[in-house]
Amino acid sequence: MKLLTHNMLSSKCIKGVNLGYPLGIEARDIKVSKVDFNSEFVTRIIPKLDYKTLYGAAEKLGHATDLPQTVVENFESNEDFLQKVHHVLLEVEVIDGDLICPETGRKFPINAGIPNMLINEDEV
């Protein structure tokens, strides 16, 4: 699971959960791989992000060292910033771990890089 996905996921599927955002992360295995940088995509995705959540998640995984705490001004033309956001969004991946609902503490396991957001029939 990439941090871009984490930025968009919620645990609203659980009955009674209000917002279910942001999900906590517990990572047991993290992989960093190389993904081609595409400034157009990153520029378009930044306005869709909850940047605070992204920063928090990157920090939790120990990959926030280079990342500014807030979106910089005129980010469209700041390639250095776009590269850093690209790195945490698409190159840092949780292979094994858990996502945690902030309201109920319910854990959603991530294995082989794929989060399992299914809830059981008694939680629907």
Add this chain to the structure above:
Amino acid sequence: MSSGMKKYLFWFANEHLDFRINEIKSIVSLLNVDLKWLKTPYEDPFWIGELDSDESATKIASRSITVRYIIDLWSTAPSVSELHNELHGLSHSLLAPYSDASFKIKVEIFGKSQTQKEKLDKIESFNYLPLNGRVQLKNPELALQYIEYYGVDHSIAPLHPRELYFGRVVAQCQRDLISKHSLKKRKFIGNTSMDPQLSLIMANQAKISKGDLVFDPFVGSGSLLIAAAEFGGYVLGTDIDYLMLHGKSRPTRKQDRDKPRNNESVFCNMKQYQLEDHYIDIIVADSSLPLWRPDILFDAIITDPPYGMREAIEKVGCRKEEKRISEQHLPTHIPSKVVYPLCRLMSDLLDFAALHLTVGARLVTWLPIIRCEYDEKKLPHHDCLQLVGNSEQILSTTSSRRLLTYEKNKNFKPNSSSNGILYSEETFRERYYKYVEQLRKVKGCEKDS
């Protein structure tokens, strides 16, 4: 002819007729090209349209799957002599820019066969053209195309061609992608993997462009994501089937049934086509429940939901009253599932699209249909979504599926209504078999009497 516009011949592949006009419409609107159709015969593969330049033709060709070639149309006539007469008069001015270019002349006899000798004779019949360059069969600077069209049905081909076309090939379209993405050579497939041609047409219908965020809520083996990524989309998908996404379901290929799937996944397919940079994630999730942050907007949603025929149509749930799961079983428990009626699925999907699409973006989805019951007015609809494309793929004498393209035209309001009155709570499967059974009885009665 309007000023500055030139005639072009669109040579379509002779299949998926109902998808042609919608595909070109989507491409033209995506790439902002001005195209005016002059002739769009439904069955014939040769259509004529006006474009402002070769550049516009090349743009359309960079995306189209249903078209084979786009040709700068120099002459069209109902008989060979008329065609040559017209060309005689025009050839000097038309060929002036190419007088020294390397060239070839291609001959296509559509709807009839020809011998090699007839073909050469036809090429020779153009010997009056003022071409001084050398003949080059591979990548010539000028490719000329001569077409004799006898109609689509070989068995009733007339003696003389119905129509003749001659022109300069401007661009080849994207049909090579169909073999590039062939399911035969794909590493990971499922029982209902979408055919690459239709997947690519869907990506065009969805107007996917570079850097789009694309989502498939019934992702399966990810065929649609491959097509979307091919056109520059960044792709995400969810599916309720845990074993499928982890590449642990029963192998689809018969020769592989005896061995477990090894290292098969949506990601490894993306890698096979060098599209892994466009892969975001796939997630095991139930599409009938909310999953995303409510303000997330996708640039396209393309999907092939299960119809309940070959793939089960299910959501998490339980028919039993007592649904507690014991502590001991909890860690390995796979949730039980109940039938998710197609009408519910469609209206949930439309609601989802209305909420999670950017305004102007598209939802492209399939809907199975019993052909004689089809009524366009009964298609699923939503206040915020406008139906902009509807193409039928016939599957059998009684059934077909329709590719529906919806465009979001206004922002979502919580009280806006959606409706899928095509089906009652009855599943498509039940309805289909009821219909087939009825048909069988009627036929039986006819035989008896």
